[in-house]
Amino acid sequence: MQIDHGAMVLVADGRKMLFFRNKGSPDFPNLETEEVKQQDNPPDREQASDGTGRGPNSVASHRGSVEQTNFHDLEESRFAAEAAELLKRRALANDFEKLIVVAPPTALGEMRKHYHKEVQNRLVGEIAKDLSNHPVPEIERIIATS
Numbered sequence: 001m002q003i004d005h006g007a008m009v010l011v012a013d014g015r016k017m018l019f020f021r022n023k024g025s026p027d028f029p030n031l032e033t034e035e036v037k038q039q040d041n042p043p044d045r046e047q048a049s050d051g052t053g054r055g056p057n058s059v060a061s062h063r064g065s066v067e068q069t070n071f072h073d074l075e076e077s078r079f080a081a082e083a084a085e086l087l088k089r090r091a092l093a094n095d096f097e098k099l100i101v102v103a104p105p106t107a108l109g110e111m112r113k114h115y116h117k118e119v120q121n122r123l124v125g126e127i128a129k130d131l132s133n134h135p136v137p138e139i140e141r142i143i144a145t146s
Helices: 071-092 105-114 117-122 136-145
Strands: 008-012 016-022 031-038 099-103 123-128
Touching (some): 016 071, 031 136, 071 117, 099 105, 099 136, 105 123, 123 136
Parallel strands (some): 008 099
Antiparallel strands (some): 008 016, 016 031
16 A cells, blocks of 8 residues: 555554654655654553452452453543544644554454544545554555555
């Protein structure tokens, strides 16, 4: 997939958003970082309280068939919705004409639920991969070969 000059590339996962702009050509992309947003999303075990009520002075409670809330997954979904909101604001401000979004399948699916019409109109490609911790030259190469 070619990255047009001036195109925006969002590389995201459930915890990090990297906004790049191609300062190079479609044949020789040069992604430059414009913005980085990262959230602290600790593992679910660190976000949930001890719901069993077990302790030296407590009575153990009985659990029903209701599944526990996965706070980690909820936070990743919220972060994907936030990414879509940032894309909407930038699209409405005419900050980009073309957009490529790279994210793991789950995050990409969650973002799609929240894409604004203006974002959809400018979207030229999506790649369902987690590249948020890859070096920029590797991101350029993977997009170019996709």
